[in-house]
Amino acid sequence: MNCIVPAQNTKVISKAINALAKVGDEIYLEAKRDELKLTTLNMSKTVCAQCCFFQSFFSSYDIKENQLTEENNETITCKLFMKSVLPLFKGNLEKKLEFLKIEFDMSSDFMIFKMKYKFDQILMIHKLRLMDSETLSIGITPNSGINNLLASSSLLNQVLSMFNLSDNEITLEIMNSRIIARNYYTGTSNPKQMRCEVKLSAGEFFIFDVKNETIVNFALKPLRTVISFAETFNLQIGLNFDGGGKPLTLLMKNPTFQIYLIVSTLNPNKEGQSTMSSTSLPTTTQRNKKNLNITIEDQQALENENWDEDIQFGKINENSKKNNFVSIMKKANSYSSNKENQSEDLNESDISEVYRMDVDDNIDLDVIPKSPESPRRKKIKLVFSRCYEPTICVPNLGKEINGNSDSNNSKIE
Incomplete structure (x- = not known):
């Protein structure tokens, strides 16, 4: 088998082999009278990729008749490692090569790739050793x-x-x-x-x-x-x-x-x-005075809360307000379940009381103390303290601080 790929088609075969390399680690070559097939399988055999290049793709495509026998079903087959083929098709080959020639003989253990470069008339010959001969049949058109x-x-x-x-x-x-x-x-x-x-x-x-x-x-x-x-x-x-x-x-x-x-x-x-x-x-709690939505988890937590314990960052001694807070939350539960009687169970004054207690009375336990002042900031204040002192002293205005240098000896008023 002898076939020559022109320079304008080297990009196609290069991209095709790089695409096959993303699927499998072995590449099967099948040469027929009018086409050349490159096939690969992944390790789990769930994806099969095949590139079929027709005779018109090559500038020259020749297969010896003595190699096409009935035993191999008029097909020349061989198998190569993908890692050995892939380095040959890196880069922009269409700009570098004048042509690419592929040679293969059934009696040989090598496949030959000849690359003729446009500049300096360089001809590089790559001999790739074949793997064990194996025929791949897909069975799906x-x-x-x-x-x-x-x-x-x-x-x-x-x-x-x-x-x-x-x-x-x-x-x-x-x-x-x-x-x-x-x-x-x-x-x-x-x-x-x-x-x-x-x-x-x-x-x-x-x-x-x-x-x-x-x-x-x-x-x-x-x-x-x-x-x-x-x-x-x-x-x-x-x-x-x-x-x-x-x-x-x-x-x-x-x-x-x-x-x-x-x-x-x-x-x-x-x-x-x-x-x-x-x-x-889970639905979030929306703090809206006209529509108070409270999750079931928050309602259970409020009912089971022990308000008699001391709070770490502040003390709340008004037990009447605490009990009032729990009762208002229970009203909010009945307000969300029975919308028909919402005006009787919960009014605007109760809702405002909830927010007033939450904000003004510091019921929230997530209180974070302020961080201490940075020592670097103290040092800056000490160094630049003179910059903040007044430069003009009002009591000294109108007094003679130093004599005039001119001959009139006038005083500064």
């Missing part, structure tokens, strides 16, 4: 699903910008006229986690062909990888799937190449886990 969606990469990028970078999974609720995207958390709900929901209408997609309404949950990392690659070359992203629990395909097409990722999914409803959860927070 990119267009096997009954639901098809096609959207621009900018639209999907705007949707992802609504989610946090810490989100690992996304849930898509697909209906006939719209799609609802939510972030997904496994297990119990955490109030500190932000729940996001984005609604997209069918008119925002180039193709919106939904024959089966479903809910699909999958990982966000493959979607971020696809969007990053698609925005570089201004490609549209297609989604093909059947339903939750079956594979979902993210597809990008170009006249000379196509890239797709097959991602495993699940249906959250069948797993017994809800995609959305609501948490109830």
